[in-house]
Amino acid sequence: MTAPAENDNGHEDAVPAWADMGEEIRREFWAVLALRHCRGLGARSRARLLKTFGSAYRALQSKDAWKKAGLSQRQADEMVRESWRPDAREEWNQAGKFNARILLWGDGHYPERLRELPDAPILLYCRGDTSLLHAPAIAIVGSRHATKHGCDVAAHISRRLAACGIAVTSGMAQGIDRAVHEAALRETGKSIGVLGTGIDRIYPRDNEALFARMAREGLLLSEFPPGARPLAAHFPIRNRIISGLSLGVLVVEAASRSGSLITARFALEQNRDVFAVPGQALDAHNFGSQNLVRQGAQPVFSAEDILHDLAEQLRPFGIGGEALSGEEDAPAVSGQNNAAPETTKKGNSGSATQKFYVLPPGGPPAAGRHPPENRQRLLEYLRRNGDTQSDALAAALNLTAAELSPMLVSLEVAGRIKRLPGARYKAL
Numbered sequence: 001m002t003a004p005a006e007n008d009n010g011h012e013d014a015v016p017a018w019a020d021m022g023e024e025i026r027r028e029f030w031a032v033l034a035l036r037h038c039r040g041l042g043a044r045s046r047a048r049l050l051k052t053f054g055s056a057y058r059a060l061q062s063k064d065a066w067k068k069a070g071l072s073q074r075q076a077d078e079m080v081r082e083s084w085r086p087d088a089r090e091e092w093n094q095a096g097k098f099n100a101r102i103l104l105w106g107d108g109h110y111p112e113r114l115r116e117l118p119d120a121p122i123l124l125y126c127r128g129d130t131s132l133l134h135a136p137a138i139a140i141v142g143s144r145h146a147t148k149h150g151c152d153v154a155a156h157i158s159r160r161l162a163a164c165g166i167a168v169t170s171g172m173a174q175g176i177d178r179a180v181h182e183a184a185l186r187e188t189g190k191s192i193g194v195l196g197t198g199i200d201r202i203y204p205r206d207n208e209a210l211f212a213r214m215a216r217e218g219l220l221l222s223e224f225p226p227g228a229r230p231l232a233a234h235f236p237i238r239n240r241i242i243s244g245l246s247l248g249v250l251v252v253e254a255a256s257r258s259g260s261l262i263t264a265r266f267a268l269e270q271n272r273d274v275f276a277v278p279g280q281a282l283d284a285h286n287f288g289s290q291n292l293v294r295q296g297a298q299p300v301f302s303a304e305d306i307l308h309d310l311a312e313q314l315r316p317f318g319i320g321g322e323a324l325s326g327e328e329d330a331p332a333v334s335g336q337n338n339a340a341p342e343t344t345k346k347g348n349s350g351s352a353t354q355k356f357y358v359l360p361p362g363g364p365p366a367a368g369r370h371p372p373e374n375r376q377r378l379l380e381y382l383r384r385n386g387d388t389q390s391d392a393l394a395a396a397l398n399l400t401a402a403e404l405s406p407m408l409v410s411l412e413v414a415g416r417i418k419r420l421p422g423a424r425y426k427a428l
Contacts, residue, residue: 014109015130018099028104031056032122033091037084039400040075042391043119043237044423047105050122055106074395091225098200098226101126109133114244117270119423121223121241125199128219132192135167136317138306139242139267141260142176142252151179153277154252160303162187164319169194169246171238171263172214174204176252181210181218189217194242196235198228233405239263240270247313248273250300251289264292265419273309275300374399375407379416379427387426 016025035046035056052069053059059069066076078084095102103110103124111133114120140158143150154176158168162184170177172193184191193214197203199222202211214220223241224234239262243249249267251260251274267274274297276289293299298309307314377397382388388396394404408425411417417425 015101015103015107015126017101018096021102025102025104028055028057028106029095029102029123030088030092031060032104033088034060034079034082034084035122037087037091038075039078039083040072040391040395040398041078042394043121044389045071045075045391046122047118047120050105050120056104056122072392072395094198094226095125100199100226101130103130103133111245113137113246114241117240117244119240120244123223125222125224125226126219127199127215128217129189130219132167132190132219133245135165135190136314136319137167137169137192137246138310139169139246139249139263140176140180140252141170141239141242141249141263143258143260144173144175144177146175146179146253150253151176155179155183157250157252157300157303157306158183158191159187161306162190164303164307165317166190166314166319167192167219169242171196171235171242172203172207172211172220174206178207178210181214185213185217191218192245193218193220194238194245195220195222195224196238197230198222198224198226200226201228201230203230233403235259236262237405240266243267243272244270246272247310248275248306250275250277250306251292251297252277253279253289261292264297269423273298275306275309277301374403375411378404378407378411382417382425382427387420387424390423390425393425 021029035041035049048070049059049066050056053062053065060079062069063076063080066079067073071079094100103126105115105120105122109130110124138161140154142154146154158180162168165188167190168180168184169192170180172178172181172195177193181191181193191214195201195203199220202208211220221241222228223238228234236259239259243263243266246267249264249272251264253260264274264276274292276292276297276299278290278293278299281290298305300306307319374397378393381393381396385396390404390408394400397404408417408419412419412425415428417427419425
């Protein structure tokens, strides 16, 4: 289905750029955009249509079977009205202007770990080495406002994992994310950054040099159109991709209401392993991480811990316990405020002294800017109708997924609603 294209490294790549797409791919891309921009059609509904019909184009051609595939009458009416056309045309033009490299859900190069998700993105814009999509990946996430010491901890684990041939995945934010990507690039270039903006937007601006290196040596991904701004609603949406690409997710630090916990929650729903650096006892900045451990997340003090727990999943990639031959020195604890008790952890390659690390506070994700009456309508609907799946909620309230998502996140963080398995929500 794809034609070769040059990636950002100047090498031939199986994922085509806009200019290299044949007629069949362009037809499918347009159908994908129709599904993406149909009002009231959420990520789960779109993925269900693709899994039912095999492609977006066949889904559009099969309107007699839409009801059987789970579409409501309102969603079907929106598709027939073609109110999606202006936004689809705008994204089509933006992709052509940027000559974006586009990976569609039905493409053989689309990663299977992501495709299996019930809310899998129906397309990905790519910059860099797309072969990393088929490497074993582990996500490391944490605070955007990390101390140097916290970044050192994340970088140490990232560097060790990358040295084994693992693609270390994170969100290209400041703080822990940035430390993780830079450390992985120093080893093998095996790092994947998932953006909450268009693939052509550098955010935050301080990451300009890192962005260029990731496009050249690693891989950048986005499901958002070229030109998309860093809206608050985008970041929780992109978190499901960070976890979905990965065999497991490591939370280096998280306060009780940290945005990193959203990624951990997605990982649990996706049946991925969740790990956490517990941090110092009684430190409120790490209560979220410690709660993850109480709920069953594996405490981590070295990269070896992760390799040991994921040994069976890593073995098909030729990565075993012997991959870490000789432990590097762990980051030293510096400063009075960072003093923490030491513990000795024996891993596959011998024994090494590791430390509990005191990590900085991480604030909750920025709330989306949305009218308070919409929040109230959402709460009233849940109280009146009971727990409701997110796509059905969007359709009932006549909201797009982008409008609904930040409200769900901010209300969940505020303790007003609770997320249930299957992306269902109930009022508290």
